[in-house]
Amino acid sequence: MRYAARVIPGRGEGRKLGFPTLNLEIPEGFAAEQGIYAGWVWLGRGAGERQMAALHYGPVPVFGVKEISLEAHLIGQDLTAPPAELSFELVKYLRPVRHFEALAGLQEQIQADIEAAKGVLEKV
Numbered sequence: 001m002r003y004a005a006r007v008i009p010g011r012g013e014g015r016k017l018g019f020p021t022l023n024l025e026i027p028e029g030f031a032a033e034q035g036i037y038a039g040w041v042w043l044g045r046g047a048g049e050r051q052m053a054a055l056h057y058g059p060v061p062v063f064g065v066k067e068i069s070l071e072a073h074l075i076g077q078d079l080t081a082p083p084a085e086l087s088f089e090l091v092k093y094l095r096p097v098r099h100f101e102a103l104a105g106l107q108e109q110i111q112a113d114i115e116a117a118k119g120v121l122e123k124v
Helices: 013-017 103-122
Strands: 002-008 022-024 035-043 050-060 065-074 085-095
Touching: 013 103, 022 085, 035 065, 035 103, 050 085, 050 103, 085 103
Parallel strands: none
Antiparallel strands: 002 022, 002 085, 022 065, 035 050, 035 085, 050 065
């Protein structure tokens, strides 16, 4: 299912770790299992080319954030200016949200998640 979402300001941790994300307002009626997903993103109102993405839905325990967030890392992209809105589709659930004691472990897992998402999406 394809969802539309407004891009909202984030905390900037993804960029500091080397994995910039677009933080999304959770769409009304969105009810996915918390975790990491491979998915597609269409920038703007969804008329453009689809982009490969790794998406996170859930809390961010390594930073002590208990609130549920939704964010998308566009694989191979680093936008200079984020769009006001986008649309996205979750393709495959990759893993649950986990807590990491150290940022290095989180960085390694994010890289593995990106590679897993890319592997899934290249076959679709």
